Amino acid sequence: MWLLKSLILPPLCGLLPLLVGLLLLKRRPRLGRLLAWSGCALLWLTSTPAVAALLMALVPRYEPLEMQRTWPERAAVVVLSAGFREHAPEYGGPAVDEVTMRRLRYGVRVAKASGLPLLVSGGVPSEGTPSLAALMADAATTDLGLAPRWLEERSLDTFGNAVFSAELLREQGIDTAVLVTDALHMARSVASFEDQGMQVLPAPTAYPPRFEWSLEAFVPEYKSVAASWYALHELLGRAWYEVARFGADR
Secondary structure (H helix, E strand, O other): OHHHHHHHOOOHHHHHHHHHHHHHOOOOHHHHHHHHHHHHHHHHHHOOHHHHHHHHHOOOOOOOOOOOOOOOOOEEEEEEOOOEEOOOHHHOOOEEOHHHHHHHHHHHHHHHHHOOOEEEEOOOOOOOOOOHHHHHHHHHHHHHOOOOOEEEOOOOOHHHHHHHHHHHHHHOOOOEEEEEEEHHHHHHHHHHHHHOOOEEEEEEEOOOOOOOOOHHHHOOOHHHHHHHHHHHHHHHHHHHHHHHHHHHHO
16 A cells, blocks of 8 residues: 555656656657657656645635633544654653654644543554554643543554544543544545544644745645645545545445
């Protein structure tokens, strides 16, 4: 699955046809030129702010959570992990990465505002390292001043986040997840939790920046490659999830 994602997402989605096209130039010049120019076009487009913004606009999005509200009674704040920094000597070992930390920071804010208990979700990313949930719990306690009540340490992806978090919460009599993750990741996460029978109150964070059309929007930049990758990852992930769910229902 990792290799397949790498092949169909930027930058390999452009580099691969470019390289194949160059190799075919002598034997199949017409096909080689077509592939090479197609690869160049894909590399250029997916590295521009304009295309990145268009792709992100295709991902379903939820409005920000209203803090001044009546909170569900049988609920918990659930923060989903993203990644970690294996080499973080300033923390004495592995630590959560920037994406996980921004989710965690907002999740702690929601938990403090609502008075609801906090669950952090994320399994062991590689052999010999702590679980992402354990790294999140350490950051939440030490840096943000709130210890999670539960750690879900078995999941390896969004679907696993939902399956194992829902199982843990139901054991505690909780049927509602105040779900914290990135705005672009929220639609897929909500669907996963709802499929486990949970009621979901979305609490998205890390919204994409506002976009304004200009000539500079067509100048490649490294941030746009990452943004295009993220948007396409979510669009393809949601499509794959829907296909898998349709197959399971038949």
